[in-house]
Amino acid sequence: MEEIIRRLEKLVKEREWEKYHTPKNLAMSIAIEAAELMEHFQWNEEDFPDVRKNVEKRREVEEELADVMIYCLLFFYYLGSDVKVAIMDKIQQNEKKYPYLGKKQNIYKKEGNSNMS
Amino acid sequence: MEEIIRRLEKLVKEREWEKYHTPKNLAMSIAIEAAELMEHFQWNEEDFPDVRKNVEKRREVEEELADVMIYCLLFFYYLGSDVKVAIMDKIQQNEKKYPYLGKKQNIYKKEGNSNMS
Amino acid sequence: MEEIIRRLEKLVKEREWEKYHTPKNLAMSIAIEAAELMEHFQWNEEDFPDVRKNVEKRREVEEELADVMIYCLLFFYYLGSDVKVAIMDKIQQNEKKYPYLGKKQNIYKKEGNSNMS
Amino acid sequence: MEEIIRRLEKLVKEREWEKYHTPKNLAMSIAIEAAELMEHFQWNEEDFPDVRKNVEKRREVEEELADVMIYCLLFFYYLGSDVKVAIMDKIQQNEKKYPYLGKKQNIYKKEGNSNMS
Numbered sequence: 026m027e028e029i030i031r032r033l034e035k036l037v038k039e040r041e042w043e044k045y046h047t048p049k050n051l052a053m054s055i056a057i058e059a060a061e062l063m064e065h066f067q068w069n070e071e072d073f074p075d076v077r078k079n080v081e082k083r084r085e086v087e088e089e090l091a092d093v094m095i096y097c098l099l100f101f102y103y104l105g106s107d108v109k110v111a112i113m114d115k116i117q118q119n120e121k122k123y124p125y126l127g128k129k130q131n132i133y134k135k136e137g138n139s140n141m142s
Numbered sequence: 143m144e145e146i147i148r149r150l151e152k153l154v155k156e157r158e159w160e161k162y163h164t165p166k167n168l169a170m171s172i173a174i175e176a177a178e179l180m181e182h183f184q185w186n187e188e189d190f191p192d193v194r195k196n197v198e199k200r201r202e203v204e205e206e207l208a209d210v211m212i213y214c215l216l217f218f219y220y221l222g223s224d225v226k227v228a229i230m231d232k233i234q235q236n237e238k239k240y241p242y243l244g245k246k247q248n249i250y251k252k253e254g255n256s257n258m259s
Numbered sequence: 260m261e262e263i264i265r266r267l268e269k270l271v272k273e274r275e276w277e278k279y280h281t282p283k284n285l286a287m288s289i290a291i292e293a294a295e296l297m298e299h300f301q302w303n304e305e306d307f308p309d310v311r312k313n314v315e316k317r318r319e320v321e322e323e324l325a326d327v328m329i330y331c332l333l334f335f336y337y338l339g340s341d342v343k344v345a346i347m348d349k350i351q352q353n354e355k356k357y358p359y360l361g362k363k364q365n366i367y368k369k370e371g372n373s374n375m376s
Numbered sequence: 377m378e379e380i381i382r383r384l385e386k387l388v389k390e391r392e393w394e395k396y397h398t399p400k401n402l403a404m405s406i407a408i409e410a411a412e413l414m415e416h417f418q419w420n421e422e423d424f425p426d427v428r429k430n431v432e433k434r435r436e437v438e439e440e441l442a443d444v445m446i447y448c449l450l451f452f453y454y455l456g457s458d459v460k461v462a463i464m465d466k467i468q469q470n471e472k473k474y475p476y477l478g479k480k481q482n483i484y485k486k487e488g489n490s491n492m493s
Contacts, residue, residue: 026143040240040242047189048190049180049186049187049188052180053180055176056179059210060173063172065169066164073164073220077221083223086217091231092232095232097207097214101207104204108211112146114208115209116153
C-alpha cells in the first residue's frame with residue numbers, strides 16, 4: 026500500500042496536479058469512475074464466473090476499479106489519514122452491526138440486506 | 143492488503159452475503175457510497191486543510207472512503223484478481239499517457255486536466 | 260412544464276440560492292439524488308408491479324425521481340435552454356440510431372442493449 | 377409532457393425494450409447519465425454564462441440532461457405515476473421546509489445550504 030501511495034504522490038507532484046485535487050473534485054472523480062464501472066453491468070445479469078471467463082471484460086473492469094481506488098487513495102493521502110486503519114475500523118463496525126451468531130442462528134439469510142455502510 | 147481481504151472474506155462468508163454480491167449489485171454499491179462521499183462537499187468549497195481541521199467531518203469522510211474501498215476490494219476478491227497489480231498497471235498507464243517532461247517543459251500546468259482514467 | 264419552471268424560479272430567487280447553483284454543484288446534486296434512487300433497488304430484484312403495489316415505497320421513489328428532475332429543470336433554466344426541445348431531439352436521435360424495422364426483423368430482441376444515450 | 381411520454385412509449389414498445397427496463401436498471405441508467413453530465417464540470421469552475429457562450433458544450437450538456445430526464449420519465453411511466461404531480465408535491469415540500477420569511481429576515485443567505493431533497 027505504502028509503495029502505491031509513494032508512486033501516486035510522485036505522479037501527481039511532478040505533473041503539478043495538486044491544485045485540481047480539491048475534496049469536491051476528487052469525490053466527483055470517484056463517483057464518475059464508479060459510474061463507468063456500472064456501465065459494464067447496466068443491461069446484463071452476468072455473474073462473477075461470467076466476467077472471469079471474459080478476458081477483455083475482466084481487464085476493463087479491473088481498470089475501472091483501479092481508477093476508483095486510485096482516487097480513494099489520493100483522497101486519503103491529502104487527508105493525511107491511514108487507509109488501512111480506516112478500512113479495518115469500518116470492517117469492525119460491520120462485524121458488530123451484523124454479529125455472527127453461528128451457522129444455525131444465522132439471521133442474515135432471510136434479511137436480504139448486506140449493506141455494509 | 144492481504145489481511146484486509148481475509149477479514150472481509152470471513153465477514154461475508156459467515157453472514158452468507160455472497161448471493162447478494164453480483165457484479166451489478168457491487169458496482170451499484172460503489173456508486174452509492176461514492177455519492178454519499180460527494181454529499182459532504184456538495185454545497186461548500188472546503189479544501190483539504192479545512193477537512194483535516196474538522197475532526198468529525200474528517201472521520202465521516204474516512205468512513206465513506208472506506209465503504210467505497212471495501213466494495214472495490216470485494217469486487218477484486220470475487221474477480222480473483224490482484225488489487226495491487228491492477229492499481230500499479232493503471233498508474234503506469236497514466237505515467238505514460240502524461241509523460242513527465244521535467245520542471246521547465248511541464249505542459250500539465252496549462253492543460254487544466256488531471257483525469258487519470 | 261412552464262408552470263413548474265416558474266414556481267422553481269420563485270423558490271430559488273426568494274431564498275437567494277442562485278449563488279450555490281453552479282453547473283458543477285447542480286450536476287453533483289443530480290448524481291446524488293440518482294444514487295438515492297438506486298438505494299431503493301440495491302439489494303432486491305423488484306419489478307415495477309412490485310413497486311406499484313407498495314404504496315410507501317412507490318411514494319419514496321416518486322420523491323427521489325422528482326428530486327432528480329427538479330435539479331435537471333433548474334439546470335435547463337440556468338442554461339436558458341428549452342427542456343422539451345432538448346428531450347424531443349434526443350428521442351429523435353434514438354429513433355434514428357435504433358431504427359424500427361417492423362415486428363419480424365426487429366433486431367433489438369437479441370442485442371441485449373437498450374442504451375438510449 | 378404527455379406528447380413526450382407517448383413518443384417514448386412508442387420508441388420502447390416497438391424495440392421491445394421493456395424487458396430490460398427493471399427499476400434497478402433504470403435507476404442505474406439515471407445515475408450513469410448523471411455521471412456523464414458531471415464529467416463536463418469535473419476539472420473546471422465554469423459558471424452558467426461560460427457554458428451558455430460555448431455552443432458545442434451547451435449542446436452536449438443539454439443532451440446529457442435530456443438522457444437523465446428521459447430515463448426519469450420512463451420510470452414514471454412504468455410506475456403509472458403522474459410526473460407533474462410528483463414534482464409539484466416536492467416543490468411544495470421545499471417551500472414549507474425552507475419558508476420564505478421576506479427579504480429582510482431571509483436566513484438562507486447565511487446557511488450555505490440549498491439542498492432541496
